[in-house]
Every structure is written in C-alpha cells, then in structure tokens.
Amino acid sequence: MRAVALVPARLGSSRLPGKVLADLAGRPMVVRVLERLRGCREIAEIAVATDDRAVAEAVRAAGFLATLTRADHPSGTDRIAEVALAMQAEIIVNVQGDEPFVDPALVDALVVAVRQGAVIATACAPFEGDPAEPSRVKVVRSAKGQALYFSRAPIPAGGPYYQHIGLYAFRRATLLQVTALPPSPLEQSERLEQLRWLEAGLPIQLVPTQAPSLAVDTPADLARARAMLGAPKQGGDP
Numbered sequence: 001m002r003a004v005a006l007v008p009a010r011l012g013s014s015r016l017p018g019k020v021l022a023d024l025a026g027r028p029m030v031v032r033v034l035e036r037l038r039g040c041r042e043i044a045e046i047a048v049a050t051d052d053r054a055v056a057e058a059v060r061a062a063g064f065l066a067t068l069t070r071a072d073h074p075s076g077t078d079r080i081a082e083v084a085l086a087m088q089a090e091i092i093v094n095v096q097g098d099e100p101f102v103d104p105a106l107v108d109a110l111v112v113a114v115r116q117g118a119v120i121a122t123a124c125a126p127f128e129g130d131p132a133e134p135s136r137v138k139v140v141r142s143a144k145g146q147a148l149y150f151s152r153a154p155i156p157a158g159g160p161y162y163q164h165i166g167l168y169a170f171r172r173a174t175l176l177q178v179t180a181l182p183p184s185p186l187e188q189s190e191r192l193e194q195l196r197w198l199e200a201g202l203p204i205q206l207v208p209t210q211a212p213s214l215a216v217d218t219p220a221d222l223a224r225a226r227a228m229l230g231a232p233k234q235g236g237d238p
Contacts, residue, residue: 001090003111003169004045005037006083008076009059009097011052019216020097021058025229029216030055031062032100039104042111043093049076049083075193077168081179084172091115092175094168098216100225102167109207110169118205120178120197121169122147125209127161135217137164137192139206147204150192162206165213168194174202 009020009030020030037046047065050056056066073079084092091114106123113121124139131154138155139162140148178197186195216222
C-alpha cells in the first residue's frame with residue numbers, strides 16, 4: 001500500500017497569522033516540517049496542499065512539491081482530500097504545517113497501523129502540564145487502543161490523561177468518506193472534526209508515543225520553537 005504525506009498549509013490563523021511561513025533558523029516553518037518528513041521510511045511522496053501562492057512558492061523554492069487548492073475548505077482534512085483525489089496512493093497521512101519537530105518514526109508507525117488494518121490512525125502521548133488547557137486536546141483510549149472520545153476538557157475525571165497528537169493516517173477511501181460527511185453535534189460542541197468520524201462509527205486507532213510534538217499555535221510556541229533550534233526571534237516576524 002503506497003503512502004503519501006500531505007501537509008495542509010494556509011496563511012490564515014486566528015492566533016498566529018502567517019505562522020507557516022514564520023522564520024525558524026533561516027527556513028519557513030512549513031519547510032522545516034517537510035525536511036523532517038524526508039526522514040520517513042514508509043512515505044513515498046511528500047507534498048503541501050495550500051490555497052496561497054506565497055506558501056507554494058516558498059515550498060517549491062526549497063525543492064518540495066506544492067499543489068494549489070480551493071480557498072473555501074473548512075479544514076486541513078478537506079484540503080488534503082482535494083489533492084488526494086489526483087494521487088496514486090492507498091494511504092494518505094495528514095501532517096500539520098505547524099509541526100516543525102514532527103517525528104518521522106511516528107509518521108511511519110501510523111502508516112504501518114493502517115497497513116495492518118486500521119482505517120484511521122492517529123497518535124497520543126502521556127499528558128504533561130495542565131489538562132484544563134483547552135488548546136491541548138485529550139483523548140480517552142479503549143482497552144484495544146482505539147479512541148473512545150476526544151475533548152478539550154480534562155477527561156477522564158481524575159486521569160490518567162493522554163494528549164492527542166494531530167497526525168492522521170487514512171485509507172484513501174476513508175479520507176474521502178469522512179470529508180463527505182456533514183458536521184456532527186459532538187464535533188460542533190467540541191470544535192474537533194475527529195468526533196464526526198467517531199459519531200459515524202469509524203474506529204480510530206491510537207499509536208502511543210512518549211514524546212509529544214510541539215505544535216506552534218501561539219507567539220509563545222513560536223519563541224519556544226526558535227529557542228529549540230537556537231534561533232533568536234527575527235524582527236518583523238509573527
């Protein structure tokens with residue numbers, strides 16, 4: 001089963017506009033993501049899906065593939081589904097454009113999970129910090145390692161808490177199926193699209209890891225990412 005990694009990337013962001021092109025030690029953040037994905041053994045092709053020509057140009061200048069999509073997609077999942085329609089692949093991995101430290105081995109593990117029978121696979125890690133923080137999504141696991149529920153609230157009551165890591169591997173047919181579904185009540189309540197899939201009866205396999213990745217959602221996250229790369233904040237950047 002051929003696997004490809006698609007990175008949805010748009011410049012609009014309510015908390016950190018333009019973050020995918022923010023400078024990280026001399027390279028745009030989205031390019032840092034792509035460079036990490038080069039280390040994957042199970043991925044045959046890597047591409048960015050974007051509605052912005054500036055993002056596409058930056059990606060291509062770094063030697064990677066970029067496809068321009070429609071601008072009206074409500075989510076990154078919908079954006080990569082448009083690109084997946086024209087690709088020859090049985091497995092599509094959605095890697096966010098704001099994950100500059102994404103673990104290639106974890107991406108590979110998600111691909112393997114789908115090859116072994118999962119229709120959707122995602123990742124989780126032991127929770128560190130305050131579980132009441134709504135921007136860090138919690139997931140409850142079944143005894144078989146499948147997701148029972150995702151929430152911005154601290155669940156289950158009293159823990160243990162597991163942080164959801166926003167990487168997804170789909171069977172291609174499943175990706176096209178979930179993006180054709182209408183928004184569901186739980187999805188709208190929690191503002192988490194994966195709840196739409198659970199409500200539709202689609203199982204989501206969890207792949208555990210001990211090291212949660214750093215998603216850059218705020219200026220503080222960006223400063224931390226720059227510090228990890230040994231890069232000071234650049235004047236004029238987000």
